[in-house]
Amino acid sequence: MWRLIARNLLTRPVADPAPAPDPAALEALGKRVADSGRQRLGRSLAIRHVDAGSCNACELELHALSNPYHDLERFGLSFVASPRHADVLLVTGPVARNMRDALHATWVAVPEPRWVIAAGACAIDGGCFAGAPEVLGGADAVIPVDLTIPGCPPTPTALLAGLLALLAVER
Amino acid sequence: MTALECFLAPYPVASVPPVLARHLDDDGWQALRSALAVEAWDLTGLWHDGGDVLATLVDPGDGTLALVRHRPNPASGGWGSLGGLRPGAIRLERTVVDRGGPRPADATDRRPWLDHQAQPTLGYPFLPVEGEGLHQVPVGPVHAGIIEPGHFRFHAQGEAVVRLEARLGYVRKGTLEAMVGRAPGDAAVLAGRLSGDTTVAHSIAFARAVEAALGIAVPARAHWLRAVMLEVERLANHFGDCGAIANDAAFALLHMECGRARERIARTAAPLFGHRLMMDRVVPGGVAVDPDDRDIAALSALLPVLAEHLAAYRRTYRGLPSLLDRTLTTGRIAPALARCYAAGGVVGRASGQAIIPGQDARTRPGVPPYDMLPVVPVGRDAGDVDARVQVRLDEIEASLALIAAMIEHMPRGEVRVVLPDTSGEGLGWAEGFRGDCQWWVRLEHGKVAAVFGRDPSWFHWPLLEAAIDGNIIADFPLINKSINGSYSGVDL
Numbered sequence: 001m002w003r004l005i006a007r008n009l010l011t012r013p014v015a016d017p018a019p020a021p022d023p024a025a026l027e028a029l030g031k032r033v034a035d036s037g038r039q040r041l042g043r044s045l046a047i048r049h050v051d052a053g054s055c056n057a058c059e060l061e062l063h064a065l066s067n068p069y070h071d072l073e074r075f076g077l078s079f080v081a082s083p084r085h086a087d088v089l090l091v092t093g094p095v096a097r098n099m100r101d102a103l104h105a106t107w108v109a110v111p112e113p114r115w116v117i118a119a120g121a122c123a124i125d126g127g128c129f130a131g132a133p134e135v136l137g138g139a140d141a142v143i144p145v146d147l148t149i150p151g152c153p154p155t156p157t158a159l160l161a162g163l164l165a166l167l168a169v170e171r
Numbered sequence: 172m173t174a175l176e177c178f179l180a181p182y183p184v185a186s187v188p189p190v191l192a193r194h195l196d197d198d199g200w201q202a203l204r205s206a207l208a209v210e211a212w213d214l215t216g217l218w219h220d221g222g223d224v225l226a227t228l229v230d231p232g233d234g235t236l237a238l239v240r241h242r243p244n245p246a247s248g249g250w251g252s253l254g255g256l257r258p259g260a261i262r263l264e265r266t267v268v269d270r271g272g273p274r275p276a277d278a279t280d281r282r283p284w285l286d287h288q289a290q291p292t293l294g295y296p297f298l299p300v301e302g303e304g305l306h307q308v309p310v311g312p313v314h315a316g317i318i319e320p321g322h323f324r325f326h327a328q329g330e331a332v333v334r335l336e337a338r339l340g341y342v343r344k345g346t347l348e349a350m351v352g353r354a355p356g357d358a359a360v361l362a363g364r365l366s367g368d369t370t371v372a373h374s375i376a377f378a379r380a381v382e383a384a385l386g387i388a389v390p391a392r393a394h395w396l397r398a399v400m401l402e403v404e405r406l407a408n409h410f411g412d413c414g415a416i417a418n419d420a421a422f423a424l425l426h427m428e429c430g431r432a433r434e435r436i437a438r439t440a441a442p443l444f445g446h447r448l449m450m451d452r453v454v455p456g457g458v459a460v461d462p463d464d465r466d467i468a469a470l471s472a473l474l475p476v477l478a479e480h481l482a483a484y485r486r487t488y489r490g491l492p493s494l495l496d497r498t499l500t501t502g503r504i505a506p507a508l509a510r511c512y513a514a515g516g517v518v519g520r521a522s523g524q525a526i527i528p529g530q531d532a533r534t535r536p537g538v539p540p541y542d543m544l545p546v547v548p549v550g551r552d553a554g555d556v557d558a559r560v561q562v563r564l565d566e567i568e569a570s571l572a573l574i575a576a577m578i579e580h581m582p583r584g585e586v587r588v589v590l591p592d593t594s595g596e597g598l599g600w601a602e603g604f605r606g607d608c609q610w611w612v613r614l615e616h617g618k619v620a621a622v623f624g625r626d627p628s629w630f631h632w633p634l635l636e637a638a639i640d641g642n643i644i645a646d647f648p649l650i651n652k653s654i655n656g657s658y659s660g661v662d663l
């Protein structure tokens with residue numbers, strides 16, 4: 001253990017430089033903020049993740065956000081355990097019929113002002129599961145979506161660029 | 172499996188290694204049930220193809236594979252359940268019913284499993300527990316971390332878990348139904364997403380089933396590239412799991428160490444195969460990428476780096492009594508129970524199953540390129556969280572050596588062939604990081620007519636319920652992570 005700690009103390013962090021906020025997301029978000037009259041969220045965001053029916057690969061890339069290369073928390077972004085503590089609901093996967101109620105209940109439990117991100121092709125419009133018999137569609141089939149992050153799965157860098165757009169958007 | 176050979180008419184199903192396939196009439200199915208009561212055959216799959224009930228069996232003595240097909244006869248009361256003989260069949264039989272198939276006449280568990288419309292979890296008759304001072308703890312479907320949804324119902328007495336029962340099915344998408352009618356190449360996109368973390372293994376197993384059904388041979392280089400991807404996927408997930416287990420024992424240092432290793436693997440895979448998780452790289456007919464020597468050299472260069480991460484994990488893990496205190500003797504799965512469920516993969520091998528021939532699908536005869544490489548299954552007998560960590564660490568070491576050997580001996584040439592528009596039925600397997608993924612497919616004129624993918628998690632989830640028995644609720648995340656069943660993989 002001490003060898004590992006010593007190595008970590010004596011070497012530079014491996015963290016990547018911050019990606020630029022996704023310009024497309026910035027533009028879309030700017031509109032949403034103007035239309036809804038919601039306040040921008042400030043410099044720190046608590047994110048609650050809900051898997052609405054994913055294949056579980058999106059979750060792998062969400063996990064990767066916390067590794068030393070992406071180091072999500074240096075941006076003031078963190079995943080929280082309860083929707084009550086969250087500013088952002090991040091949805092992955094198509095909405096499975098059996099998850100509809102749980103997704104809706106989780107969204108209701110997030111206090112306002114709240115933002116919803118649909119991450120990954122499936123959460124955007126059902127992706128490759130669109131039309132599958134037990135799938136209702138993208139997250140917007142059940143709750144309003146503010147921001148989409150494409151990819152199958154979205155890379156951690158794409159996820160970061162989308163999340164940073166949420167921090168950067170000006171009223 | 173000589174007794175099975177005399178059960179009626181053979182019918183053609185292709186696979187490597189070959190499978191003994193039989194049609195069973197009512198008497199034949201009854202004979203099978205009688206045989207299962209006395210023989211040691213494992214049940215490794217059970218599904219319904221719209222007309223018939225199909226089941227795969229393995230003889231644990233010599234690894235012989237068999238597929239039986241039985242047309243339920245309403246006149247004689249339907250079909251007889253295998254659940255009382257092989258407990259691993261119970262949820263598969265409930266799934267047959269939920270997917271619109273006939274119910275076994277003498278099924279003991281008649282509750283819907285995947286079908287939440289017929290029976291929501293609210294009001295679901297969980298198995299009862301009797302005794303003093305019991306309380307229930309419902310958990311899920313939405314859990315506190317970044318994980319898939321599922322419901323766990325604990326009955327506890329103080330801190331100790333008396334019974335755990337899971338209700339899954341939340342991420343049911345109808346994946347198999349959505350594959351029907353598609354060309355194999357399009358269906359493969361969904362097969363590779365039955366459980367996305369083990370996408371390479373499911374893609375290989377599905378591709379091999381299709382190729383067997385169509386009777387086509389894949390170029391040698393494709394087999395080798397598939398195997399490299401399969402081992403890279405194993406490395407990534409084993410590192411991920413070992414890190415997550417340490418994290419669930421509140422030891423973040425090893426979690427971050429493994430996070431580094433995992434990210435390095437993804438970053439090497441991205442330019443090499445064109446996708447961080449290698450999704451859609453294995454296709455029926457071969458592989459969709461042919462990396463050049465320079466890209467492959469980057470993988471060679473990664474191997475010693477990963478060996479360093481492995482050594483750091485081992486050194487740290489061994490030297491931490493506070494961590495070992497959490498993993499040793501925790502969440503024990505007795506070898507006899509693992510046997511009873513024919514548990515595949517790490518879960519089985521950590522509970523004494525490594526000695527079963529073919530338990531590791533890479534060791535089955537004639538499977539290229541593993542038939543040319545030294546694959547020695549590693550195992551432990553303790554069956555606790557520590558044993559599952561140790562098996563994963565040993566498998567990381569073995570995979571590093573395998574990848575080095577594959578790179579050295581990789582043949583050159585074509586990597587893909589065109590599929591004919593013909594018909595046939597085939598079975599395929601691949602040993603993913605969780606265990607053996609099995610796919611069966613029937614093709615008609617180049618389109619999928621019926622299909623079934625069986626993730627190894629089917630036989631791991633029930634063992635989780637046994638592993639927690641007598642442990643404290645606080646150890647559940649640790650035990651669950653050490654087994655790491657796939658939700659999407661079984662929610663179909």
Ligand code: SF4
Nearest residue numbers: 054055120121122152
């Ligand atoms: S977007 Fe892709 S990776 Fe994410 S859940 Fe859908 S299929 Fe899986």
